[in-house]
Amino acid sequence: MTDQEPNQQLSVTERTRHRRLREQGSTSRDDLDAILRAGFVCHLGVLVDGTPMVVPTVYGVDFATRTLYLHGSVASRSLAHSPDATICVTITHIDGLVLARSVFEHGVNYRSAMIYGTPELITHATAPEALLTGLRTLTEHCAPGQWDYARRPNTKELRATSLLALPLDEASVKTASGPPEDAEGPDGALGLWAGVIPHHTRVGAPEPDPALPPGTPVPAHIAALGAPGSDSA
Amino acid sequence: MTDQEPNQQLSVTERTRHRRLREQGSTSRDDLDAILRAGFVCHLGVLVDGTPMVVPTVYGVDFATRTLYLHGSVASRSLAHSPDATICVTITHIDGLVLARSVFEHGVNYRSAMIYGTPELITHATAPEALLTGLRTLTEHCAPGQWDYARRPNTKELRATSLLALPLDEASVKTASGPPEDAEGPDGALGLWAGVIPHHTRVGAPEPDPALPPGTPVPAHIAALGAPGSDSA
Numbered sequence: 001m002t003d004q005e006p007n008q009q010l011s012v013t014e015r016t017r018h019r020r021l022r023e024q025g026s027t028s029r030d031d032l033d034a035i036l037r038a039g040f041v042c043h044l045g046v047l048v049d050g051t052p053m054v055v056p057t058v059y060g061v062d063f064a065t066r067t068l069y070l071h072g073s074v075a076s077r078s079l080a081h082s083p084d085a086t087i088c089v090t091i092t093h094i095d096g097l098v099l100a101r102s103v104f105e106h107g108v109n110y111r112s113a114m115i116y117g118t119p120e121l122i123t124h125a126t127a128p129e130a131l132l133t134g135l136r137t138l139t140e141h142c143a144p145g146q147w148d149y150a151r152r153p154n155t156k157e158l159r160a161t162s163l164l165a166l167p168l169d170e171a172s173v174k175t176a177s178g179p180p181e182d183a184e185g186p187d188g189a190l191g192l193w194a195g196v197i198p199h200h201t202r203v204g205a206p207e208p209d210p211a212l213p214p215g216t217p218v219p220a221h222i223a224a225l226g227a228p229g230s231d232s233a
Numbered sequence: 234m235t236d237q238e239p240n241q242q243l244s245v246t247e248r249t250r251h252r253r254l255r256e257q258g259s260t261s262r263d264d265l266d267a268i269l270r271a272g273f274v275c276h277l278g279v280l281v282d283g284t285p286m287v288v289p290t291v292y293g294v295d296f297a298t299r300t301l302y303l304h305g306s307v308a309s310r311s312l313a314h315s316p317d318a319t320i321c322v323t324i325t326h327i328d329g330l331v332l333a334r335s336v337f338e339h340g341v342n343y344r345s346a347m348i349y350g351t352p353e354l355i356t357h358a359t360a361p362e363a364l365l366t367g368l369r370t371l372t373e374h375c376a377p378g379q380w381d382y383a384r385r386p387n388t389k390e391l392r393a394t395s396l397l398a399l400p401l402d403e404a405s406v407k408t409a410s411g412p413p414e415d416a417e418g419p420d421g422a423l424g425l426w427a428g429v430i431p432h433h434t435r436v437g438a439p440e441p442d443p444a445l446p447p448g449t450p451v452p453a454h455i456a457a458l459g460a461p462g463s464d465s466a
Contacts, residue, residue, distance in 0.1 A: 041327050041341060043276035045285035052278035052285040054323040056345050090287040094274050094434075099455060103372055103383050104390040108274060112289050139336055143430075150336050151420055157337040183444030187384055193449050197376075197459045198437035201327075208428040211416030216426050222332060226430045 022181055023107075026173040035113040035173060036061045036068070038093055040142045044070060045088040046079065059089070060141030061168070062133070068115060069122075069134040070164040079121050079164065089115045089166060097197040100180030101187040107176060109196060115171045119164035124155070134163040145221025255414060256340075259406040268346040268406060269294045269301070271326055273375045277303060278321040279312065292322070293374030294401070295366075301348060302355075302367040303397040312354055312397065322348045322399060330430040333413030334420040340409060342429060348404045352397035357388070367396040378454025 026032070042059045045052050058071045068089060079085060096109040122130045132153075139147045153161065180194045203226035206218055259265075275292045278285050291304045301322060312318060329342040355363045365386075372380045386394065413427045436459035439451055 040330070041325065041343070043278075043287050043323055043325070045276075045278045045287035045321075047280070047283075047285050050280075051319045051349070052280050052287075052321050054276050054278035054285075054287050054321045054347065056323060056325040056343060058341055086284045088278075088285050088287045090276055090289060092274065092276070092289040096440075097273070097375055097458070099376060099379060099383070099439075101384055102386070102390070103368060103380070104386045104394070106372065106375070106379075106383070108291055110274070110289060114287065116284070135336060139339065142330055142339070143332060146332060146339075147336070150332070150339070150425060151334055151423060153335070153337045157335070161337070179440075179442035179444065183442060188444070190384060191446075191449065192383060193439075193441065193451055193455060194445060195439050195441040197439055197455070200435045200437060202433045202435040204431035204433060206332075206426075206428050206430055207329075207412075208426065209412035209416060211412065211421065212427060213424075216424065218426055222426060222430070225330070 022178050023174070023176040026175065028173070031173045031175070032113050032168070032171050033061075033063060035091055035093065035111050038111070039091055042070070042089050042091045045090070047085055058138060058142065059091070060134075060138035062137045066168040067137075068166045068168055069137050070119070070166065071138060071161075073162065079119065083121065084118055086116055086118055087164070087166070093201070094199050095177065096199050098176075098180050099194055099197065101182045101190050101192045101194050105180050105182045105187075107180070109177050111173075111175045113171055113173050115166060115168060117166045117170055119166040122163045122165055124158040124161070128158065130165070131158060131161065131163060134165060135161065138163070143222065143225060145219070149219055149221065255411050256409040257407070259408065261406070264406045264408070265346050265401070265404050266294075266296060268324055268326065268344050271344070272324055275303070275322050275324045278323070280318055291371060291375065292324070293367075293371035295370045299401040300370075301399045301401055302370050303352070303399065304371060306395065312352065316354065317351055319349055319351055320397070320399070326434070327432050328410065329432050331409075331413050332427055332430065334415045334423050334425045334427045338413050338415045338420075340413070342410050342431075344406075344408045346404055346406050348399060348401060350399045350403055352399040355396040355398055357391040357394070361391065363398070364391060364394065364396060367398060368394065371396070376455065376458060378452070382452055382454065 040058055041056055043054050044057050045054050060069045092110055092112040094110050098107040098109055100106050122134055124131050135153060136147045179196060205226055206222050273291055274289055276287050277290050278287050293302050325343055325345040327343050331340040331342055333339050355367055357364050368386060369380045412429060438459055439455050
């Protein structure tokens with residue numbers, strides 16, 4: 001831009017402020033916990049033979065002890081070989097696609113948490129009580145009430161299960177939200193549509209296993225998980 | 234189980250077959266491509282100072298050249314330091330939470346692709362044409378028609394952009410679908426509810442930037458992206 005209007009300095013400041021609002025980091029524990037509560041699948045990064053491997057796996061959080069439990073046999077195998085390795089766990093929720101007037105300003109609205117740490121490998125052989133605690137945490141995180149409802153693991157099953165426990169000590173949160181930011185400046189005058197295509201996770205009504213005997217009631221704690229039209233946090 | 238009925242051998246075989254159907258790998262290019270087409274955010278794993286880092290980032294695929302383009306400044310910085318490093322890109326779609334009769338058989342229905350390779354770092358300085366091709370691919374992957382509609386990047390913006398290009402050579406696909414598998418065997422007689430809580434990504438109607446002049450029309454290619462009640466693939 002060659003013409004400097006007196007108000008353009010203000011305009012740029014305003015745009016800068018908007019940018020900070022759209023995409024921001026957070027050190028708030030509440031923000032972290034909200035992201036953790038809103039899902040049950042993370043992407044776990046481990047080092048395997050010098051190469052990063054990223055695997056989706058189920059997680060659950062014990063908010064009292066600030067511990068993240070992960071289910072992951074592949075990761076467990078890799079960590080059995082390098083028990084002091086640092087891992088990275090990332091949880092991301094997509095909220096929308098941001099269509100700006102300029103390609104450069106396009107983006108995604110999201111909430112994401114990244115947790116680093118050295119996990120503890122929990123097995124029936126080394127820590128049977130901790131394994132049960134972790135499995136209960138995982139189960140209750142995904143479906144509150146299910147630990148008391150479903151049949152709990154027997155010894156044979158526990159021997160075939162391993163978990164990772166990771167303290168929620170080193171975590172960072174990043175989010176982006178709101179409309180695109182190029183309304184001000186010359187792009188705002190292009191007459192182009194701009195806005196957000198929202199994405200939501202819709203949790204549907206429970207679908208019974210076709211093998212269930214007819215008339216098997218849906219317990220209240222399962223009915224509460226999903227209903228037609230309900231959205232997750 | 235102590236009582237061995239003549240049909241239990243068949244029953245176990247049947248269960249084994251079900252398990253293979255529920256959770257399976259695929260080497261089909263069509264299965265890979267369907268997973269790639271169904272989203273635009275991946276989790277990128279890179280090695281930073283010896284530690285795996287997993288970052289969510291936008292991707293787009295050129296299916297003609299079998300190239301995955303990634304947007305990621307953090308990753309680009311790390312790769313500028315180790316240009317021959319292998320990265321791992323994982324794309325995961327969550328389809329449901331599987332509630333079985335036993336805790337051990339709980340799981341998640343999902344579709345996931347994992348791609349390994351050594352990416353090419355694409356910048357305006359080193360490959361200006363490839364950078365434009367990659368940006369067009371990314372933009373059209375997320376919102377077909379948008380590259381011709383929005384203002385394309387100018388030189389200043391291109392200098393501030395870098396992409397990674399990764400060939401789709403080494404990819405693996407894993408999916409899980411269907412109901413839980415413990416209907417047969419003793420757990421089936423417990424009288425417990427079992428089934429799936431379905432999860433869908435719902436793409437909503439376009440939300441205009443509040444800064445848009447009233448009456449700015451929604452172009453057809455943007456209206457086509459989302460409508461009330463529409464679900465993504």
